[in-house]
Amino acid sequence: MERAQERGAMDSDLKKRIEALRSEAEEQARKGQLDRAAEIRQGELPKLEAELKKLISTQDRAVLDAGTVEVRIRGLMMDPSTNMPIIVLKDVASETVMPIWVGFFEVKAISDEIEKISSARPMTHDLARNLIHHLNARLERVVINELRDDTFLAVLFLRQGDENITIDARPSDAIALALRADCPIYVSEQVMQSAKLNTSGPPEGPTAEQLRGWLEGLNDEDLGRYKM
Numbered sequence: 001m002e003r004a005q006e007r008g009a010m011d012s013d014l015k016k017r018i019e020a021l022r023s024e025a026e027e028q029a030r031k032g033q034l035d036r037a038a039e040i041r042q043g044e045l046p047k048l049e050a051e052l053k054k055l056i057s058t059q060d061r062a063v064l065d066a067g068t069v070e071v072r073i074r075g076l077m078m079d080p081s082t083n084m085p086i087i088v089l090k091d092v093a094s095e096t097v098m099p100i101w102v103g104f105f106e107v108k109a110i111s112d113e114i115e116k117i118s119s120a121r122p123m124t125h126d127l128a129r130n131l132i133h134h135l136n137a138r139l140e141r142v143v144i145n146e147l148r149d150d151t152f153l154a155v156l157f158l159r160q161g162d163e164n165i166t167i168d169a170r171p172s173d174a175i176a177l178a179l180r181a182d183c184p185i186y187v188s189e190q191v192m193q194s195a196k197l198n199t200s201g202p203p204e205g206p207t208a209e210q211l212r213g214w215l216e217g218l219n220d221e222d223l224g225r226y227k228m
Contacts, residue, residue: 014052021045053163067189068143069093073175076111087175089144089187098187098195100152106172113179125176132181136160139181142174147194 021040028037074090074097085107089098109125111117122130132139137160146153154174156167169177178185 014048014055018045018048018052021048068186069189069192071098071185071187073114076107087172096192098192100171102172106176109176110172110179113176125173125180128177129180132158139177139183141184141186142178143186143188144171144174144191145188147191152191
């Protein structure tokens, strides 16, 4: 975790330095100092950009090297105890499942895409997908990479040309975008284990572990009774 935070700080520092150099190059050009502007644009700036690209690539590998499992949506259902929506994610290589409680708007965005229900005008996640496409980028995968204070965190991994881009996201938004981009969804092994051991859940309902055990015992017919 400390290494991830250190890499994040380095990422932020490099981006600030790159932006400062770009501003300086523009300022030098306005002043007629073309040699200095060229020196920045052709020497210092590319060097920092290459350093940032290498750092982002390292961050990308670090997430995967930490251990991830690919998951798919097992179902969208209502928690029978709390009537709150749940996304049920299942490890593609085992029977392990992981429930995530979400809001009604978020689960609707996911269910609409699963059922291929289109709206007259682009909804939020459709707009995000269109922006990614028109910026000549693509969403390569999403990773639910952390469970912090009983809240799941996720990262979007995009590629724009030769540049790798990572963006912090809520898991529900990440899943909704992944479905629209037809890209894989991963969960870090650490999060999967933490979720298994986590005793949290809506205070008036069962714990996540109790619900998880119940979900793993459901067959398709049983699951259908609780589908949204």
